[in-house]
Amino acid sequence: MPLLKLEDTYLHKGKRRALVALLREKGIRNERxxxxxxxxxxxxxxxxxxxxxxxxxxxxxxxxxxxxxxxYTVAFQTELLEIKEGDRVLEIGTGSGYQGSILHLLxxxxxxxxYQRKLFEGTQRFLNRLGIKMHxxxxxxxxxxxxxAPYDKIIVTAGAPxxxxxxxxxxxxxxxxxxxxxxxxxxxxxxxxxxxNGKVTREEFDGFAFVPLLGKDGWG
Numbered sequence: 001m002p003l004l005k006l007e008d009t010y011l012h013k014g015k016r017r018a019l020v021a022l023l024r025e026k027g028i029r030n031e032r033x034x035x036x037x038x039x040x041x042x043x044x045x046x047x048x049x050x051x052x053x054x055x056x057x058x059x060x061x062x063x064x065x066x067x068x069x070x071x072y073t074v075a076f077q078t079e080l081l082e083i084k085e086g087d088r089v090l091e092i093g094t095g096s097g098y099q100g101s102i103l104h105l106l107x108x109x110x111x112x113x114x115y116q117r118k119l120f121e122g123t124q125r126f127l128n129r130l131g132i133k134m135h136x137x138x139x140x141x142x143x144x145x146x147x148x149a150p151y152d153k154i155i156v157t158a159g160a161p162x163x164x165x166x167x168x169x170x171x172x173x174x175x176x177x178x179x180x181x182x183x184x185x186x187x188x189x190x191x192x193x194x195x196x197n198g199k200v201t202r203e204e205f206d207g208f209a210f211v212p213l214l215g216k217d218g219w220g
Contacts, residue, residue, distance in 0.1 A: 006130070008041045015055035016042070019071055022057055028075045032083075036105040037075060042068075044130065045096040064116040066211055068096040069157060073208055080178045080191045080205070081153045083108050090148075090170065092141035093157035093213070097123045101132045103155075110134040111148050113141040115214045142215035144170045151175060158213035159187040166217070168192065168200060180210050184219065 020038045028034060043054035045068055050060055059067040077099070083089070085107035091100050094114035103110050112134055114120035120138040127134060137145060142164045144154070149170035156167070156179035163179060171177055171194040180187035189205040212219040 006041075006044055008044075012041060012043055012055075019055045019057065023072055023075050026057075026072055028072070028079060030075075030079045032106060033075050033078045033102070036078075036102045037071060039105060040098070040101055042071065042098060045098045045126075062096045062119070063122075064119045066093075066095050066116060066119060068098050069210075073210075074099050074102060076189070076206070077155055077157070077178050078102055078106070080189070081155060081176055083153065087152040088148075088150075089153045089155065090145060090151045090167075091155050091157065092144075092167070094120060094123055094136060095157060097127045097130075097132065097134075099155070099157055100134050101127070101130075104132055104134060108153070111137070111145055111151070113137040113139055113145060115139070115141060140215035142166065142213065142217035146170060154178070156180065156213065157210065158218070159184065159208075159210035160213040160218055162217065163190070163192065164217040168194065180208050182207075184212050185209065 016038050020034050043051050046054045057071050059070045062068050083106040087108045089103050089108040089110050091112040094112040100110045100112045124136050144166045150172040152172055152175050154167050154177040159180045173194055173196050175194050177192040180189050182188055187208055191203040193201045
C-alpha cells in the first residue's frame, strides 16, 4: 500500500482536472461522478515508485496480483450504478480502496469485501489513515454479505465467469448490480436491475479486461 506522504499539490490537482476532462471526452456524463474523481487524490492510492503514473488513464498493479482500475473503468461502473445519497452499496473486490472511496464521496454507505488478506489488511489501515469510513470485510465476495443485505446497489470490480446468484438475491427490489462477465481475458459489462416481480432486466455495455474474480462462484 502507499508509502508516500499524503500531499496534494497544485500539480496533482491540475493532473486530476486534465483526467476529468479526458473522461468527459470519452463519454462520462455524470457530473457528480466526475466531481468525485476530481476531488479524490488518486496518487494517494499508489506506491511511491508508481506515483508519477497516478493520473494516467490506465490500470496499475497494487500487489497480490491485483490492480487499481483504470479511471475510465471506475467512472463507467460508477455511472451505471446511479448512486443516490444514502444508498447501501456492496462492493466485491476492495482492492486499493479507490473505487469504494469514490462511492463514499457520492454519499453511499459502502460495504466492501476483499478476497486477498494481505491487501485487505493494508487497505484497511490506509483508509483509516485517510479518514474514509467504509465497512470492510475479508472473505469470498462471490457470496456477498447476506448479514447486511439487502443493498440498493452492488458493484463487482473483477471479471466473473457468471453472475453469482447470491448477489442478485441480496439486491433490493429496484436495485442495480454492475458486474463484468466473460472469460479470464475479456468481459462484457452488465447492468442488472431487480424488478418487483422477482425478474431481472439485463443491459450489456462495453468490453473490459479485469483481473479474475476469485471465490466459489468466481475462478476458484
